[in-house]
Amino acid sequence: MKNRLKVLRAERDWTQADLAERLDVSRQTINAIEKGKFDPSLPLAFKASRLFGLTIEEIFQDD
């Protein structure tokens, strides 16, 4: 699954650690999601959606 987390994060000038803190996950988890190595759960996707004020589909796209 592809995602725009890295772009959205960069637009806000946030580090991976900043985003991790806001989503209450580890920095390694953000890194794994950004690299497409790990797909987040639906609750975490909703959390990201609320944080960025976007729909889940605007952040995560199926391959």
Add this chain to the structure above:
Amino acid sequence: MEGFIDMSDSQELSRRQRNQLNHRRLAGYTLVWLVSLALVYFGHRYLWDGSALVTTAMVGINIIAGIAMMMANKKLLAGLDELEQKVQLEAMALALGVGLVGGFAYSALSQTGILPFHAEISHLAVFIALTYLVAMVKGVKKYQ
């Protein structure tokens, strides 16, 4: 060792603080469990002159400490995020599988007299622990 004593919920803490607290709590209970286990063997031989009653009571204390250790581990796992839980799950599944298969194979070799030494449960515990450690390292690297 405040984390070891304080069993209250720690929602107000940051993720890092919560994990540190949970790790300290688990380390504390693991230490108590290990010491109580060592005391069973040491005490039975040197302290209470082989009294079955005292030894049984000490084993009971050891089991209680073990249950507390398991609860602390459960709390630690619950506090991890979803990727960390996935890595833990994969490592524990491998350790359990290897322990089960390896343990029965080891036992069979021992029971049939093929092993030149006596099989000990501690050998299996070390084997499981090493498998878990290697699986954890591989799991962490896999998602980097």
